[in-house]
Amino acid sequence: MYAVRGFLSVLARLMITAIFLLSAVAGKILNFNGTVEKMAAEGVPSPTILLGGAIAFLIVGSLSIVLGYMGRFGAFLLLVFLGAATYYFHDFWQLPADTPPATMQMEVISFMKNLALMGTMLFLVANGTGPWSLGNRSAAAAPERADDDE
Numbered sequence: 001m002y003a004v005r006g007f008l009s010v011l012a013r014l015m016i017t018a019i020f021l022l023s024a025v026a027g028k029i030l031n032f033n034g035t036v037e038k039m040a041a042e043g044v045p046s047p048t049i050l051l052g053g054a055i056a057f058l059i060v061g062s063l064s065i066v067l068g069y070m071g072r073f074g075a076f077l078l079l080v081f082l083g084a085a086t087y088y089f090h091d092f093w094q095l096p097a098d099t100p101p102a103t104m105q106m107e108v109i110s111f112m113k114n115l116a117l118m119g120t121m122l123f124l125v126a127n128g129t130g131p132w133s134l135g136n137r138s139a140a141a142a143p144e145r146a147d148d149d150e
Contacts, residue, residue, distance in 0.1 A: 002131060009068075009130035016120055017062035020078060024058035042088045050084075057081045065124065068133020075124035082121065086114040 028035050028051060039047035057077040064074025092107035129135065 005130070006132035010066075010132050013066050013068065013071075013129060016117075016124075017065050019117075020058045020062045020081075024055050024062070028055050028058070039088070044088050054081055054084075065129060068129035069135050071129035071133060071135060072125050075121040079118055079121035079125065082114050082118045086111060086118075090114060 032051065036047045036051055039051060044050055058081060061074040061077035061081065064070045065078070090107050090111040092104060092111055095104060095107065
């Protein structure tokens with residue numbers, strides 16, 4: 001059972017972090033200047049500096065979760081990133097009254113997606129990254145208990 005839980009934990013960590021790594025590389029690093037312009041237009045202060053920080057948070061946070069090394073800290077980095085990104089880019093409550101319904105709906109969906117990801121990060125901060133984590137190497141030798149599913 002431990003092997004199944006370990007495999008599923010690694011798979012889950014890869015699935016959770018895929019969006020952040022892809023966002024860092026394809027969305028931000030490869031389009032750095034365009035992203036800075038978009039951030040400035042949304043009112044983000046010091047967009048060039050904060051974009052560098054966001055890229056670092058995305059990469060370091062994702063890798064720490066995937067590897068399970070300092071995963072709680074990595075989840076916290078991604079939580080901070082998500083909070084800022086949601087506030088500046090998915091603030092549907094500040095859209096003008098004449099915003100097309102489809103645009104409003106997309107912003108609400110994006111907000112809710114980020115809210116769910118923030119919940120995922122809080123879960124990882126509270127519970128860690130699970131079996132087969134570099135930070136849990138000593139736990140791998142521990143015998144499985146009957147109440148492990150709690």
